Amino acid sequence: MITIRRADKEDLRNLSRKLLTLLKDEESQVFREEAAKFGVPRSYIMKVFSEAALLEAADKRNATFHIALEGGEIIGFAETIKLDDHTAELDRLIVFPPWRGRGVGTSLLHKALADMKKQGVKMVTVNVGRDEVQARRFYEKNGFEGTEERTVEAPWGREIALVIYRRRL
Numbered sequence: 001m002i003t004i005r006r007a008d009k010e011d012l013r014n015l016s017r018k019l020l021t022l023l024k025d026e027e028s029q030v031f032r033e034e035a036a037k038f039g040v041p042r043s044y045i046m047k048v049f050s051e052a053a054l055l056e057a058a059d060k061r062n063a064t065f066h067i068a069l070e071g072g073e074i075i076g077f078a079e080t081i082k083l084d085d086h087t088a089e090l091d092r093l094i095v096f097p098p099w100r101g102r103g104v105g106t107s108l109l110h111k112a113l114a115d116m117k118k119q120g121v122k123m124v125t126v127n128v129g130r131d132e133v134q135a136r137r138f139y140e141k142n143g144f145e146g147t148e149e150r151t152v153e154a155p156w157g158r159e160i161a162l163v164i165y166r167r168r169l
């Protein structure tokens with residue numbers, strides 16, 4: 001049975017371990033989607049998903065993590081960051097490849113949005129790569145509207161074309 005809950009500190013340590021294991025393999029689908037596709041250097045992506053970075057995001061950057069579990073194993077997560085009293089950004093939503101297409105991403109998204117709504121958030125944004133057709137379809141099916149296209153320079157120096165999606169809560 002798949003369950004979804006808000007992550008505690010121990011969950012974040014386990015999540016980091018899982019992500020770093022997947023990212024160690026540069027041929028893995030997760031490395032290709034999260035790093036190679038956007039030219040993210042290996043050292044940068046390993047730092048982003050380190051235990052210290054996830055704990056710091058939760059402690060100091062107003063980030064909330066929800067995890068999906070099956071039989072105690074983490075199979076996906078959502079990270080939302082509260083930007084101010086009424087707005088939040090869905091910073092990451094990842095379902096690990098073997099578990100995709102079964103509704104886990106939708107459930108994670110709805111849990112994360114419900115939690116934001118409870119905290120008074122009225123508008124959630126998410127930045128999606130312009131060419132990420134599947135992810136864009138996913139957000140459109142879930143009530144998000146692509147409002148703006150923007151090209152940003154990523155911290156590792158590469159220009160990335162994004163679509164800013166928004167959804168009112």
Ligand SMILES: CC(C)(COP(=O)(O)OP(=O)(O)OC[C@H]1O[C@@H](n2cnc3c(N)ncnc32)[C@H](O)[C@@H]1OP(=O)(O)O)[C@@H](O)C(=O)NCCC(=O)NCCS
Nearest residue numbers: 092093094095100101102103104105106107134135137138
């Ligand atoms: C986008 C993502 C979170 C969806 O999770 P999921 O558990 O597969 O989604 P669900 O089963 O709830 O919904 C399925 C829908 O997601 C979309 N989708 C995106 N990628 C998919 C994939 N690899 N397999 C199946 N569906 C996918 C489709 O629109 C699908 O709709 P359909 O059934 O009409 O074809 C997941 O595919 C993922 O982790 N992708 C890589 C990371 C990413 O792109 N994140 C979003 C950008 S921040």
